[in-house]
Amino acid sequence: MNTVGIISTVKAPILQLHLFVNYHLNVGIDHIILFFDDPDDEGIDFFSKYTQVTAVRCSSDYWHKIIGKRPESIERRQTINVNHGAELLSLKKIDWLIHIDCDELLRTSQPIKQIIGRHKTDAIRFSLFEAVAEKETYDHIFLPSLFKKKPSKKQISMAKKLGCSNAIFEGEFLRGHMMSKSAVRISNKTKGKHGIHGPKKSHGLKLTNTDLIQLLHFDCVSIDDWKMKWDRRLDGTGLALRMRDNRKKQMQLYESAKMEGGKALSSMFNKLHNIRRRERPILYILGMLKRIYINKKMFENPTFEANQ
Template sequence: MTRWGIVSTIKAPKAEILDFAAYHLELGAQRLYIHLDDPDPDTLAMLKTHPKIRAFACDDAYWRKQGVKRPAKHQARQTFNATRIYRRKAEVDWLIHMDVDEFLWPEGRVDQRLGALPAATLCARVRPFEALAGDGTGFKGFIPAGPEREAVVERLYPRFGAFVKGGFLSHLAGKLFVRTGLGDLTVKIHNVFRGEEMNPAEVELDDIRLLHCHAKSWEHWLSAFRYRLDHGSYRAELAPARARDKGGLTLHEVLSTIHQVEGETGLRAFYDELCADTPRLRAALQAEGLLHQCDLGLAEKLQKQFPDLG
């Protein structure tokens, strides 16, 4: 049997971490390597009760043991932890770095899909499907790069679509399963490097989706807005959706301007068009073949994997 595992660096409430863990254990993950970026003793203790979870408290003692100063940016901490796990003695055949708000959604079994890949395949990419903020079951489909992408996005999002690459507020790159045993590989958030070579022998897995719950509600989105604007997926250094000479602006510039000029009212209009699970957006996505229903069934999976929660 092909064994696969997930490595994560997480700062989130206990309930979200356990949901993420239970879901992927039910899906067949052999190992979860969970690094708690702001460790909570109760969460750490609960994770350690599960035989398939390796949990790490990334406190001062952890970073001293690693012999490095704690990286200031969370992206650098993610890279360090993912690379460290990859370079350890392998307990799995394939490893993927994921965030706590991401959930694999395969058409079949993950182990069988990975096991069917040719031996020459070293990396396998899964593309994101971004959640609609509503009951948690609606997702926008990924629009592949190509001449039609911009037109589709602007039909879906007539006011703001020109500034939002692929119609997604977060990443389009997806995440990579990486075959273990390839030596001193460096695992970054969306790519891996073997020396100077990026993503060696990569393929796309069209039959496994990466469901990304980027916005769960208006309140959730707004509470994360400032952090994402300064440090996360809306930060200033990320590129615009289209070239500058074609009127392109970064998402950081667009959202900063909306916030300065229109305040929360403007941000709510942006959220409603891009994120909210509305009849208008559902109909528009359906017309483009981009509406997907995926019920994660988190409560049932949590009970199965962590019955001691009561």
């Protein structure tokens, strides 16, 4: 049976990380490596207790050892971490790695290792869904049940013609990343080629797609998460240098709304991350919206041994 590990560079509340880790261990992931972008994060000591989790403190000493100094952009830090993480997973005899963020969950209707084990390729791309914020606050980010499915250009065109003007922003339906994530076989062929969404260089690698594994992206599902994301982008603590034009526009709108105050922020958040009820039936018919309910038991503490 193939073994599978997750790698994630994280900076999030410990409750969110706890749910993220529990869920994926319950899904059947063999090992999780968390690279803590904040070297003083309280989660480091907490997750160091468990044999199925490796907590890496991204301190100045860590960066000096790996590359010399801490990279300025979050994308560069993620790329370095996933390639270092691949080496750590290889030492643990893990066969496949999946690089995702801690606001993402992997959903399958069959055991994930069973699905991955059927593939002889070097990488497997998942189908992509993005959570819709139906209200401004949730007890935690993994509670929304309404999701956008990554659409085709034809679906976007039809949605526009049928009056779904609010759902489409600057020609796009999704607000977060447009490319899904992948499971990548750990081998000499992929060594040093791991990127944020999959292999950085596909030359000579065999890639395939699957709908049997869904990536659920909970991007900005509460107004507080939305504010935190863009504040980090603006103040440099979460600097992103490779944002597409649509994301740059979202950041500009956030910055303008922030200057105007609470009502403007609320209005802009709902415009970008909620969907008008009159538009939803059309988007359902077009196959662009779907209800997905996650079993709450998947977030409970799994049975695993703590480090002694």
